[in-house]
Amino acid sequence: MSDRRLAAAAAALLAIEDPTEAERVGARAGEVAARLGEPAGAAVRAGAGVLDMAARLLAGRPLAALAPAERDWVCGTVAARGGGQLLEVLKIPMLLAAGSERLTRAAPGTQVAPAHRAGRVRPDPPLDCTNARDWPSSTTADAVVIGSGAGGAMAARTLARSGARVVIVEAGRRYTTAEFRHRAPLDRFLDLYADDRGAGPHGNRGITIAVGRPPVLLVTGCGVGGTTLVNSGTCYRPPDRVVTRWRQPFGIDMDGFGALLDDVERTLRVAQAPLDILGRNGLIALAGARELGWRAAPLQRNAPGCGGCCQCAVGCPRGAKNGVHRSALPQACEAGARIVTHGWAQRVLTEPWLGGRRRAAGVRALRPDGSALEILAPTVVVAAGALQTPLLLRRSGLAGHPGIGCGLAIHPAVSVAGRFREPVVSWSGVLQSVGIEELHDQGILIEATASPPGMNSFVLPGVGRALRHELDRTDRLAFLGAMIGDAPSGAVHGRRRCVVRYQVADQDGARLRTAIVAMGRVLFAAGAREVLSGLPGRPPARNVGDLAGIVASAPLTALHVAAFHPTGSARMGADPQQCPVDQAGRLRGADGVWIADASVLPTCPEVNPQLTIMAMALAVAGRAASGAAPTAQ
Numbered sequence: 001m002s003d004r005r006l007a008a009a010a011a012a013l014l015a016i017e018d019p020t021e022a023e024r025v026g027a028r029a030g031e032v033a034a035r036l037g038e039p040a041g042a043a044v045r046a047g048a049g050v051l052d053m054a055a056r057l058l059a060g061r062p063l064a065a066l067a068p069a070e071r072d073w074v075c076g077t078v079a080a081r082g083g084g085q086l087l088e089v090l091k092i093p094m095l096l097a098a099g100s101e102r103l104t105r106a107a108p109g110t111q112v113a114p115a116h117r118a119g120r121v122r123p124d125p126p127l128d129c130t131n132a133r134d135w136p137s138s139t140t141a142d143a144v145v146i147g148s149g150a151g152g153a154m155a156a157r158t159l160a161r162s163g164a165r166v167v168i169v170e171a172g173r174r175y176t177t178a179e180f181r182h183r184a185p186l187d188r189f190l191d192l193y194a195d196d197r198g199a200g201p202h203g204n205r206g207i208t209i210a211v212g213r214p215p216v217l218l219v220t221g222c223g224v225g226g227t228t229l230v231n232s233g234t235c236y237r238p239p240d241r242v243v244t245r246w247r248q249p250f251g252i253d254m255d256g257f258g259a260l261l262d263d264v265e266r267t268l269r270v271a272q273a274p275l276d277i278l279g280r281n282g283l284i285a286l287a288g289a290r291e292l293g294w295r296a297a298p299l300q301r302n303a304p305g306c307g308g309c310c311q312c313a314v315g316c317p318r319g320a321k322n323g324v325h326r327s328a329l330p331q332a333c334e335a336g337a338r339i340v341t342h343g344w345a346q347r348v349l350t351e352p353w354l355g356g357r358r359r360a361a362g363v364r365a366l367r368p369d370g371s372a373l374e375i376l377a378p379t380v381v382v383a384a385g386a387l388q389t390p391l392l393l394r395r396s397g398l399a400g401h402p403g404i405g406c407g408l409a410i411h412p413a414v415s416v417a418g419r420f421r422e423p424v425v426s427w428s429g430v431l432q433s434v435g436i437e438e439l440h441d442q443g444i445l446i447e448a449t450a451s452p453p454g455m456n457s458f459v460l461p462g463v464g465r466a467l468r469h470e471l472d473r474t475d476r477l478a479f480l481g482a483m484i485g486d487a488p489s490g491a492v493h494g495r496r497r498c499v500v501r502y503q504v505a506d507q508d509g510a511r512l513r514t515a516i517v518a519m520g521r522v523l524f525a526a527g528a529r530e531v532l533s534g535l536p537g538r539p540p541a542r543n544v545g546d547l548a549g550i551v552a553s554a555p556l557t558a559l560h561v562a563a564f565h566p567t568g569s570a571r572m573g574a575d576p577q578q579c580p581v582d583q584a585g586r587l588r589g590a591d592g593v594w595i596a597d598a599s600v601l602p603t604c605p606e607v608n609p610q611l612t613i614m615a616m617a618l619a620v621a622g623r624a625a626s627g628a629a630p631t632a633q
């Protein structure tokens with residue numbers, strides 16, 4: 001796909017009149033499409049081609065040669081003839097690219113907005129990282145941990161503190177706060193959500209489109225620190241009902257879990273977000289909830305020194321957010337753990353063991369040039385995240401249990417925007433700032449969630465000059481997001497490339513609709529003049545009744561659903577038929593292989609999951625370190 005067609009599509013969809021700007025946005029959208037992978041990337045490129053073809057058929061000239069009014073007419077005709085979904089797909093990379101350009105322009109002469117340059121920057125803590133290129137081809141350790149994210153970091157710390165020689169193998173690279181300060185948000189976005197191989201043969205893409213109706217955008221981070229590098233810093237403990245469910249019927253010993261959560265909170269330095277940095281987006285959420293008499297408060301976060309620059313999703317430019325790269329990993333390294341970066345674990349090595357079983361023998365990882373390194377160890381902790389762990393187990397010949405890859409919950413999310421008379425400037429303040437828990441007992445958790453410009457503007461209706469009009473007024477929009485505790489409706493397939501299937505269950509679809517209306521209520525109560533539901537082709541709602549009608553009349557497939565919290569693809573539990581991982585955290589059927597990431601959570605935790613994953617990893621690693629638990633059957 002030539003950049004010219006993408007530039008023409010950008011000019012048409014976003015009514016960009018300046019050809020140089022259209023070229024810049026088109027080129028950036030092309031980069032986004034390339035990172036999306038197939039089939040999403042192909043759909044973007046094909047969509048631009050189809051739009052150009054439509055211009056030739058309808059107007060007799062290529063899209064690039066049309067005047068703004070003609071481009072609008074072509075887009076309108078395409079939408080009216082059933083191409084609305086195509087335009088919606090095309091809008092996402094275009095808006096991301098345009099948002100990035102806008103932010104760049106916001107600070108002439110720099111690549112970042114002034115908010116990121118101001119304030120104190122916390123220095124990066126020391127980490128013992130070695131590029132796989134420089135790591136010997138054959139080494140030994142007492143334990144190898146695969147993945148340096150939420151689960152892997154905590155597991156490595158426990159093992160290292162027990163005196164074991166620990167090596168962490170991480171596919172991504174180490175990022176520094178200096179990079180986050182000096183690189184444009186979109187560049188960071190494109191890097192942080194994929195490993196260095198990007199679209200290469202071992203690509204560990206962090207942007208996945210789950211196949212289903214509707215398709216769901218799923219994102220995960222990649223780098224030293226895993227998804228905690230890009231997460232919003234929200235820290236929730238799992239609700240009691242979830243802990244009770246994991247005790248029974250899953251048979252997991254949750255007695256010491258509270259103390260492990262305390263440990264995680266201390267490690268991450270969790271505290272409530274102060275009011276003065278929330279930003280107007282959060283204050284509006286608080287005001288709306290107060291007006292309704294709903295339970296709401298600033299969120300607990302692991303970001304001491306946060307300056308409220310709304311960049312958490314693309315790496316904190318102040319070093320304020322205590323992801324595991326700034327907390328558990330430095331502590332693990334202090335206790336002797338070493339991190340091999342750019343090392344993609346190809347397989348867990350095993351050897352025959354008693355009774356026809358197998359036991360862990362180490363890890364084989366590939367360097368970016370394709371050469372292999374082996375780290376031999378009797379204990380292997382797999383923590384590659386809920387989307388990659390099942391693939392790794394398959395590649396290792398350890399996926400004999402039919403439950404591996406099944407049982408995926410994603411905590412699906414929808415968002416809405418409210419338009420206010422006064423400027424909100426949602427991208428100035430904490431990215432995820434306030435929690436509204438009124439409907440949490442029904443599994444619906446609302447959080448005031450803004451983003452850097454462009455990253456959530458897909459709620460904006462229309463295309464062409466109508467969309468441009470909306471974009472020019474985005475500073476008046478306040479954003480809320482809601483996640484619902486879902487059924488395990490998904491599965492992770494594949495050995496190298498991750499393919500996710502996820503079908504929103506009927507009851508979850510109903511809750512997503514309830515969530516949209518509830519968010520609308522908060523925004524109207526706070527004084528919003530209208531609410532944008534993000535449903536394609538639907539006008540902004542003027543009141544709650546209006547919004548309820550719009551939502552009720554839209555098919556489930558019209559919902560823009562995204563997800564950030566995949567869990568449960570290798571469930572832990574006492575039932576050997578249902579759960580591939582035993583209640584101690586061991587993979588059934590292979591001695592010495594432990595799982596310590598989001599995969600093991602038996603059901604959706606119904607909250608942002610990092611604390612829960614970390615505490616569970618501490619529990620699993622504690623057992624792995626003591627070796628006291630009996631062998632899994």
Ligand SMILES: Cc1cc2nc3c(=O)[nH]c(=O)nc-3n(C[C@H](O)[C@H](O)[C@H](O)COP(=O)(O)OP(=O)(O)OC[C@H]3O[C@@H](n4cnc5c(N)ncnc54)[C@H](O)[C@@H]3O)c2cc1C
Binds near residue numbers: 383596
């Ligand atoms: C945008 C976003 C915002 C979020 N915000 C929050 C929040 O505010 N609060 C919250 O509680 N949760 C949040 N989350 C979710 C939370 O960060 C994750 O659930 C958590 O980090 C998952 O932990 P994990 O250990 O399972 O996997 P990860 O943290 O994803 O770590 C897995 C690591 O394994 C590596 N890896 C994968 N495959 C291989 C391989 N073959 N070889 C070597 N390494 C490999 C990956 O590169 C990665 O570094 C957010 C997630 C996203 C995407």
Ligand code: SF4
Binds near residue numbers: 310315316
């Ligand atoms: S808002 Fe996020 S990125 Fe900005 S300083 Fe706070 S934690 Fe860091």
